[in-house]
Amino acid sequence: MPLLSIQTSKKIETTIRLEQSTAKRVDQYAHFAKASADDVVNQALEYVFTKDKDFQQYLETHQGGDTPSALRIKKPVPTPASKKNGASNGATNGASPHAASSK
Numbered sequence: 001m002p003l004l005s006i007q008t009s010k011k012i013e014t015t016i017r018l019e020q021s022t023a024k025r026v027d028q029y030a031h032f033a034k035a036s037a038d039d040v041v042n043q044a045l046e047y048v049f050t051k052d053k054d055f056q057q058y059l060e061t062h063q064g065g066d067t068p069s070a071l072r073i074k075k076p077v078p079t080p081a082s083k084k085n086g087a088s089n090g091a092t093n094g095a096s097p098h099a100a101s102s103k
Contacts, residue, residue, distance in 0.1 A: 002029070002032060002033040004029075004033060004040065004043040004044060004047060005043070006033055006035035006039045006040065006043050011038065011042075012073055012074075012076075013073070013074040013076075014071045014072060014073050014074065015071075015072040015074065016041075016071070016072075026040055026041060
């Protein structure tokens with residue numbers, strides 16, 4: 001039985017780097033828990049955040065303070081529906097038409 005209870009929720013897309021052995025363990029745990037790797041990492045971090053007493057004290061003393069972002073957050077790509085509604089900010093996903101290669 002998995003130690004983590006995996007629950008899905010609204011997500012943002014970020015980029016992180018993991019040790020190769022950690023990435024393999026994430027994949028193995030995701031398979032074991034029948035969950036996505038994203039959900040495994042998210043739940044594991046939430047578990048650590050709630051169990052770390054020093055971090056809980058830190059949060060209490062730093063409420064409302066600006067914390068510099070250490071995550072590389074990807075900006076969402078506008079959907080066709082948002083473009084029709086004029087919600088597009090002109091952002092693209094950065095892919096060029098020649099980026100895909102056929103192998």
